[in-house]
Amino acid sequence: MDVYLKGFLIACKGIPTTVVVSLIAIVLGAALGLLLALCSQTKSKILQVIAKVYVDVIRGTPMLVQALIMAYGVPWLLQSWGSAFKWDNLGGLVVPAVIVCGCNSAAYMSEVIRSGIQAIDKGQMEAARSLGMTHGMAMRLIIIPQAVRVILPAFANEFVTLIKETSVLGYVGVVEILRRGQLWNSSSFETFPAYIGVALAYMILTIPLSKIINGYERKVARRESAA
Numbered sequence: 001m002d003v004y005l006k007g008f009l010i011a012c013k014g015i016p017t018t019v020v021v022s023l024i025a026i027v028l029g030a031a032l033g034l035l036l037a038l039c040s041q042t043k044s045k046i047l048q049v050i051a052k053v054y055v056d057v058i059r060g061t062p063m064l065v066q067a068l069i070m071a072y073g074v075p076w077l078l079q080s081w082g083s084a085f086k087w088d089n090l091g092g093l094v095v096p097a098v099i100v101c102g103c104n105s106a107a108y109m110s111e112v113i114r115s116g117i118q119a120i121d122k123g124q125m126e127a128a129r130s131l132g133m134t135h136g137m138a139m140r141l142i143i144i145p146q147a148v149r150v151i152l153p154a155f156a157n158e159f160v161t162l163i164k165e166t167s168v169l170g171y172v173g174v175v176e177i178l179r180r181g182q183l184w185n186s187s188s189f190e191t192f193p194a195y196i197g198v199a200l201a202y203m204i205l206t207i208p209l210s211k212i213i214n215g216y217e218r219k220v221a222r223r224e225s226a227a
Contacts, residue, residue, distance in 0.1 A: 008201060
């Protein structure tokens with residue numbers, strides 16, 4: 001059992017990196033996702049196309065490929081143009097990791113936010129406009145605050161998903177939970193305990209969060225049924 005406990009404790013050393021990357025990425029993803037959702041709702045065909053192409057490209061390619069492009073492809077491209085760009089000069093590979101996770105999350109969050117906005121009764125917008133509000137003011141003060149309450153469970157679920165998806169970042173040199181287990185496995189050859197420890201480390205993050213989300217969803221459902 002000692003070797004399994006050691007594998008778990010070593011994997012847990014990667015939890016801070018995983019949590020920090022996930023937290024920053026979900027905030028970035030929510031902000032960019034809101035922008036994409038608004039672009040998809042606008043009357044501008046150009047903005048609609050840009051939002052659709054972005055979502056299709058991100059959702060149509062694996063996150064690992066996106067991470068490899070951002071971590072290694074982008075520096076290579078900029079250096080081929082004569083730039084001395086290196087991620088190390090900007091804080092290391094955690095920076096592209098956050099960018100990739102945030103941009104990936106944005107593609108999914110945009111659909112969630114768009115659905116939340118569409119779930120709000122159209123009469124809310126009409127009432128706001130009749131009071132003299134502009135479309136942007138009505139969205140900011142009336143529609144989006146109501147949509148946030150609708151999408152909150154989906155937002156939290158995306159955060160749980162993002163925690164698990166950060167496991168691909170170990171392949172671009174970010175020492176998160178999985179990478180900690182891989183490094184210990186390569187030095188000790190304790191393969192099974194190493195990856196069991198990794199699995200347990202992810203579980204202590206995701207299972208409690210999932211329980212909290214499920215509890216919140218049941219509470220909201222009871223509130224709505226009572227109303």
